[in-house]
Amino acid sequence: MLPAAVDALLEVSRQVGNPSSLHTSGRAARAVVEEARERIGAALGARPSEVVFTSGGTEADNLAVKGTWLARRAQDPSVNGVVTSAIEHHAVLDPVEYLEGSRGVAVTWLEPDRCGHLAPDTLREALAPGGVAVASVMWANNEVGTIQPVAELAAVAREHGVPFHTDAVQAIAHLPVRFDDSGADLMTVSAHKLGGPVGVGALLARRDAPLVPIAHGGGQERQVRSGTLDAAGIHSFAVALEETVAHRDVEAKRVLALRDRLIEGALGLGLGITVSGCWKAGDATKRLPGNAHVLVPGCEGDSLLYLLDAAGVECSTGSACQAGVPQPSHVLLAMGHTESQARGALRLSLGHTSTEADVDAFLAALPGVVERARRASGLL
Structure with a gap:
């Protein structure tokens, strides 16, 4: 708040x-x-x-x-x-x-x-x-x-x-x-x-x-x-x-810069990560400035979530859990992604409390997390 x-x-x-x-x-x-x-x-x-x-x-x-x-x-x-x-x-x-x-x-x-x-x-x-x-x-x-x-x-x-x-x-x-x-x-x-x-x-x-x-x-x-x-x-x-409306334009630009650095950093790690949805650096007309949604191949989203959480990074998988059974995101499936691709989804939300240090922490933790998640899924 x-x-x-x-x-x-x-x-x-x-x-x-x-x-x-x-x-x-x-x-x-x-x-x-x-x-x-x-x-x-x-x-x-x-x-x-x-x-x-x-x-x-x-x-x-x-x-x-x-x-x-x-x-x-x-x-x-x-x-x-x-x-x-x-x-x-x-x-x-x-x-x-x-x-x-x-x-x-x-x-x-x-x-x-x-x-x-x-x-x-x-x-x-x-x-x-x-x-x-x-x-x-x-x-x-x-x-x-x-x-x-x-x-x-x-x-x-x-x-x-x-x-x-x-x-x-x-x-x-x-x-x-x-x-x-x-x-x-x-x-x-x-x-x-x-x-x-x-x-x-x-x-x-x-x-x-x-x-x-x-x-x-x-x-x-x-x-x-x-x-x-x-x-x-x-x-x-x-x-x-x-208060949000009064500072929205300035805050949206700040959060947009954080989002772009997060996405560009994740794509540059050589882990095969892709972006879901429309994304163009510096553009907030097609995608919310505080939304970063990526697909990590060879990983289960739940594994990524818990490993990142242990490293101090809180995010979501973007998947729904119906009756205790994890299901791939209906959003990603409707957009044409396969069930396998959808299971490796991560959503990272940035807001008024987010900082450059938060982005640094995520990018520093991600390679090790992906490696462990892939080992857990038997792909390494």
Whole structure:
């Protein structure tokens, strides 16, 4: 968390009051929430009334996908389709698969190119037959960092009268994300990806977006999201977002330089490492500046992860673990990589705490780690 966000969280955590209560403390807590709503809206190009607070990105994605499908289906039973990409985060992927399996929803999976990029014409073709309730494409991929042409995709969806949702959780810390300019009807954001607290997020939803609740209770947020609001977390979210936006351009350039040095250093070790997704040194238009995703041949990602962890380097494999069984990344498979290639994936994320020393530590540890991982797999 950013230091200012920590201070903000502690400050409001000391106050008593449920924002829905009418007594003095409740009204004070409500004032904190509403001020934060205005600040978050201003930072992201949204009206305050378009900011619906949630517990994070997963809840917001579920509300956007399921809530929109339910609303559109109620309006017209013939509208039964969902269009999304094959490289979405599981917070979108799993709700769509749930609707497909339990409600008989017709799902169209958009296939990306080798870089993980989705062309607007691909969406246009999927929407042409009609009957689609909602389309959802993430702004930037959480594994390989590919940035999608959200405004163009949203324009295509609008041509066909289909509500468009984008998960912007990965994007807002590094890219100039604005809800009003995106053309999207719904947009997911989360505090913890930009130095705010875990457990707080929002769904930005146009006032005319068809949306019904997926959980019922007090109806605190526009009658579409129930639950006692976390005033302290919401206040901290607003502080973190404002600070991130204020320093985003400078910080993105700094992190971009670290990312490029990390990738160039890894490629120069002579270990056969390749980069997945689009990458060009100095370019942050096609890939998030803080994302480095590499494929290490002859290694299992889990072995690399644990060996690097033992050397003081924390990263992820980019693979999902379903029911305790490691599976190769659905993102990499959709991009055309083989299962063997996908098993050697490493994702390294750089942010506001990352330094040159961190990159040096990774590059120093990597040769020995790869050698040990290959020995473990029997390839040395």
